[in-house]
Structures are given as C-alpha cells and as structure tokens.
Amino acid sequence: MSDRLSVLKTYKLYVGGKFPRSESGRVYEVTDCKGTWLANAPLASRKDARDAVVAARKAFGGWSGATAYNRGQILYRIAEMLEGRREQFIAEVADAEGLSKAKATAQVDAAIDRWVWYAGWSDKVAQITGGANPVAGPYFNLSSPEPTGVVAVLAPQDSSFLGLVSVIAPAVVTGNTVVVVTSEKSPLPALSLAEVLATSDLPGGVVNILSGRTAEIAAPLAAHQDVNALDLAGADAGLAKELETAAADNLKRVLRPEPADWSADPGTGRLLSFLETKTVWHPMGV
Template sequence: MSESSRLSVLKTYKLYVGGKFPRSESGRVYEVTDHKGTWLANVPLSSRKDARDAVVAARKAFGGWSGATAYNRGQVLYRVAEMLEGRRNQFAHEVAHAEGLSKSAAAAQVEAAVDRWVWYAGWTDKIGQVVGGGNPVAGPFFNLSTPEPTGVVAIVAPQESSFLGLVSVIAPVIATGNTAVVIASERSPLPALALGEVLATSDLPGGVVNVLSGKAAELGAPLAAHQDVNALDLTGAGPELAKELEIAAADNLKRVLRPGPADADFTADPGTHRLTAFLETKTVWHPTGSLGASGTAY
C-alpha cells in the first residue's frame, strides 16, 4: 500500500486523572472543531463523577507533593519544561488549530508557555523568602511566618488562551505545593489534554494535576461545592458562572481567585500574585534564650 493511500491513525483523546488516562465514566464525547468549523477530534465530555474522581486523586497526591522539598518541586517542574520543549512542534500545531493562529504565532506562544513554566519552576524555593520571614515582637520570642500550600485547587482554565493561559494558571498552583483539578477550555481542550500526556511522562507524581474536558458550567458546580476542594480559580469562568461558583465555594470557605486585569493578557509579566493566591501563612512563636544540651531553648 502506498503512503498516499493509507488511512491515518486518528488520535484518541482521554482525560488525565490520577496519573492515568480514563475515558469519561459517562461514555459521552463531544466534537471539537477549529476556528473554521473543521472537525478536529472527539474528546470526553466529563461528568460530575469524573470531577469527584479527580478530587480524590488530587487529595491523595497532596501529602507527598506538599511534603516534598521546594527544590525538588522545582526540579520536577523544570523536567516538565524539558518535555514541553521536546514536543513544541506538536503543541504549536495544536495551538494553531485551536486559536486560528499562523504557524509562527502559535510557535511563539508555545515558546512563551515553556518559558513561563521555567519561570515558575525557579520560584519554588524562593517564594518562601519573599512572603515569609521573622516578625518583630515585644518580648523574648522569635515569631516566624512561613507559607504553606492551601490544598486541592479547582481551576477553570482560560477559554481563549488554550495553552499559554493554561500553563499560566497550572504552574503557580503546583509550584507552591498544591494539587490541581483543571477544567480545560471547552472550545479548545486539545492542548490541555496533550499537556496531560507530557505530565504523565515527566517526574510529576500522578494526581498532582488532573485534567478534565467538558462544560465548565457542568463541572464547576460540583467542584465549587465539594467539601474536599480548598480553593477555586475562576479565571476561565464568565461573569454569571463565576458568581454562581463563588457562592457555592463560600459553603466551606474556599479561597477564590477572581480574574483580574493581568489575566486579560497572558503574554505580560505574570508577577507573583498567582504564586501567593493559594498559600496560607503559618506563624510560629518560639522562646529565645540559650540552648541546653538537648537543643531546647530556655
């Protein structure tokens, strides 16, 4: 059979949950098209059960990931950037179809996304010094504040910036020791699902990032109301959906990150606000004085 007459093997896209690639438990799929309306793929239409399974996987992974050293997390994130660099042509192709960009514009966006991932990898062992430190107190005590990860973060990924925006919301969450459940762009989910393949073949433990494709309105509600989700990123939610999810999130006092002016342009300097958005501050008091033989302060 000649090369020109053979049929191409179509790619099967699946969810990425707990380090594995399941289909939606509902068996549902929906069609994804490019900006011209040309069919690209069928992708899973995630259900509420898929969302709950992703939260279970994220919670299971949280202890080990948050307990890893910041330096180790930085090494793992840098490894992800290496893997992205090696597959940049594939992602440029995905982004070009998803967002209607030229090949050169899509390639530039992928390069920016890789650079963004490296940038956040470098922050893992530095953010503690920026937002933590010693506090002045009146008395014979040390008073030290240190940042700790919030926990499981549910993310509504940007709808338009399907790769650079996606990286910009995921990387800071996991760089600071949190785990994530991500609802990919409904219109352009392919870059997010392909990112799951990269994460699975990097050193990132399964469950640290979980990627769901489908309708944000259908998946956001159970995640916002879930008692084991600690925080919510509403970057990709429209005003009405964001209001609905924020009300649901108040039930167990979730942290909520609302879209701001900086989220309108993901090519701009991201700053540190996403790194600090899902950190809790722990303050410890310790008496001052000389140390005894046991190392205890007196």
C-alpha cells in the same frame, strides 16, 4: 500514491496519573475556528470531577511535603519535555486558536518559558512571603508560607496553552494539587499536556485534567467540601457569581476572573494566591 488510513488520536481525561475515559462514556466534537472537525474530546461528568478531587487530595501530602528544590526540579523537567514536543503543541495551538504558525510558535515558546520561570520560584517564594516578625517578648516569631490544598482551576477559554500554563504552574509549584477544567472549545493542548505530565517526574494526582462543559464540571467542584480553593480564570461573570456562592459553603479561597493579557509579565500575584501563612512562636534560648 499512498492509500494508508490516518491513525486518529483518541483523547482521554487525566486523573490520578492515569488516562480514564469519561465515566459516562460521552465525547464531544472539537473543531477549529473554521468549523473543521479536529477530534473528539471526553465530556467529563460530575463523577469524573469527584474522582479527580479524590486523586488530588491523595497526592497532596506527598507533593506539599516535598522540598521546594525538588518541586522546582520536577517542573523544570516538564519544561524540558514540552520543548521536545514543541512542534506538536504549535500545530495544536494554531488549530485551536486560528493562529498562523509564527504566532502559535510565539505562544508555545512563551508557555514553555513561563513554566521555567515558575519552576525557578519554588525555593524562593518563602523569602518574599515569610520572615521573622518583631514581637514584645523573649520569642523568635517566624512566618512561613504553606499551600492551601486542593485547587479547582478553570482554565482560560481564549488561551488554550499559554493561559493554561499560566494558571497551573503557579498553583502547583508552591505545593498545591489541582483539578483543571480545560478550555471548553479548545481542550486539545491541555489534553496533550497531560501526556507530558504522565511521562515526567510529576506524581500522579498532582495535576488532574478534565475536558467538557465548563459549567457542568465546575458546579460540583465549587460545592465539593474537599476542594480548598477556586481559580475562576475561565468563568464568565454569571458563572463566576454562581460558583463563588457555592464556594462560600466551606469558605474556599476564590480567585475571581479578571481581564488578562496572558503574554504579559505574570508577576507574583497568582503565585501567592493559594498560600496560607503559618506562624511559629519559639522561646529564645531553648
């Protein structure tokens, strides 16, 4: 009989490609659906939120300036690494959501497949959102999509991994950088995803992951002047209204929360939510 002690995992935030502790040093207990303690997760502060925005802004130029093909390759590499750690995520999702191993496996497999699906859109989205426009005059008039900028994403509360992937991947594949607030009660799959991102080819700061009290972290993000858009998937109706009001101060683009079946075909709605259209007039024959 072995008398060795288990090595318990220490979860940290993921900001700028690094793993800092919460600036305040706070943590909170994460339990499974039966109330059994699973781990301590970092309780992010307003300062952590501001640091994450700085990291996301710093990474935006390089990420948005990368070729669409390159972004797709990087996202596909992340999917490969998720496949390699599949069993870990199955166990974490089962604990987080109170699922059987078979149902947790289906959730994880769907999340990996969805990451691959979004990766494939990287060099195709311009074909469905851009194009040549007929104009009255001797000009070529061309429209093309460009990323909105830094997007603050409130991850779904009830889908700790599939829902998480469904809101992160469509935002970053088109060139945005994100600050993600994890599911408050089930943050561990998201914090483990950070370990995959850190060892992939994804540049630091493209995805920043904060765990803690959703309302506490979301408020400074909604009011932050260097955040360009909000995805409120993980907000309830009351919080969403408050955040949307704060977001109006610098005219942030806001994706309101709606009932979602994360296992359903995602379509292109989220993919197109955080894109702007650039139109160029070019004289013919020049």
